[in-house]
Amino acid sequence: MEIEQEVDYMKLTWRAKTIGPTLPSFYLGDDRLPSNKSYGFNIFVDDAACIDWLEKHSISSVVLVSNGSYANYDATQLEELGNGLCNSSKPFLWVVRSDEAHKLSEQLKVKCEKNGLIVSWCPQLEVLAHKAIGIMP
Incomplete structure (x- = not known):
């Protein structure tokens, strides 16, 4: 919750845009996308x-x-x-x-x-x- 307030502050103050999540959802403990285990790119x-x-x-x-x-x-x-x-x-x-x-x-x-x-x-x-x-x- 705290990070969301900081993101909102950055949006209002500097018109910043956030991009995320930076981790595939599988590693976030989010069961909504169990197959989302990679960034989709692997050399x-x-x-x-x-x-x-x-x-x-x-x-x-x-x-x-x-x-x-x-x-x-x-x-x-x-x-x-x-x-x-x-x-x-x-x-x-x-x-x-x-x-x-x-x-x-x-x-x-x-x-x-x-x-x-x-x-x-x-x-x-x-x-x-x-x-x-x-x-x-």
């Missing part, structure tokens, strides 16, 4: 790999590690992070951007295969909403 073809991998894990058992678009770790830092994930013995989904992937050693990649999955991209909303990711409502 990445292989979403299924990480979703299929998540399906094999129990509820709230997987750690998601995603450093975002702007993080810039050196090879040593990425190796430390990767070793920590692998040594935890917990399942993990690690999103390492394709322009950062060359910093991971082959040894680490092989070591991570035991408990984790390393991808260069994932459908973030779908992954965050997945039962296997350790986020509780």
Whole structure:
């Protein structure tokens, strides 16, 4: 309700126009459009790999590690992070951007295969909403 008052204020004061919702309605807890799960645009073809991998894990058992678009770790830092994930013995989904992937050693990649999955991209909303990711409502 509070945000609606702010939107109304912006409309009256600056004649601002709002655009939304910024999330597909499925993720807003709105049952009116249950099939509205995406933005309708996807340049990445292989979403299924990480979703299929998540399906094999129990509820709230997987750690998601995603450093975002702007993080810039050196090879040593990425190796430390990767070793920590692998040594935890917990399942993990690690999103390492394709322009950062060359910093991971082959040894680490092989070591991570035991408990984790390393991808260069994932459908973030779908992954965050997945039962296997350790986020509780």
